[in-house]
Amino acid sequence: MSDADYASFLDKANENSGGASAQQSGKSYGTKSVNTAVPAALEDVEEVYVSEADEPFEAVSLKFDGEGIDAGECIDELKKLLGHDGEVESVSEKEFDPRGQYTKVVDAVKKAGDGKVSIFSVDVSGTRKEYYVVSVDKEEGRVVGLKALAVES
Known part of the structure; x- marks a missing residue:
């Protein structure tokens, strides 16, 4: 088997049952995350969210004219920003980072924004x-931050 054949085999094996591949490519998975300039404080973050996929965090920078993004009434606004109509839930920092391994992520987002951080989980599909x-x-009139894909079965 040639290297190209083997690579093709691996690509097919990594496809999910829906036909779309789950690649660690740093590309968007299912929601919109950038439509305006990304703050420099976020471009230098090279952290990985540990799950069954171990995906890198990506920058988020979306035009926004509101006062804040937090739980409650802002979830519908967040859904609109992301172009997502599925389940979106507010998550506490302790739930998101129980071991304190994502402090660089949280600190970079605080620095890029107004110092207040909100965390959300967005169901993309299945697991x-x-x-x-x-x-x-x-x-700058924008929501800024970082996002990462998690595969949780």
């Missing part, structure tokens, strides 16, 4: 979720 760690940058 796949995206975790959003976001803040509001009122000066």
Whole structure:
């Protein structure tokens, strides 16, 4: 078997049953995450969310004219920003990071935004979720942060 044949075999083996591949490519998984300039504080974050997929965090920078993103009434606004109509839930920092391994992520988001951080889980499909760690940058009129794909079966 040639290297190309083997690579093709691996690609097919890594496809999920829906036909879309779950790649560790740093590309968007199912929700919109960037439509405006990304703050420099987020571009240097090279952390990985540990789950069955171990995916890197990606920058989030979306135009936004509201005052804040937090639980409650803002979940519908967040769904609109992400272009997502599925389940979105607010998650506490302790639930998201019980071992304190994502402090660099949270700190970078605080620095890029207004110092306040909200965390959400977004159901993408089946066992796949995206975790959003976001803040509001009122000066630039945007929601900024980081997101990562988690595979939890």
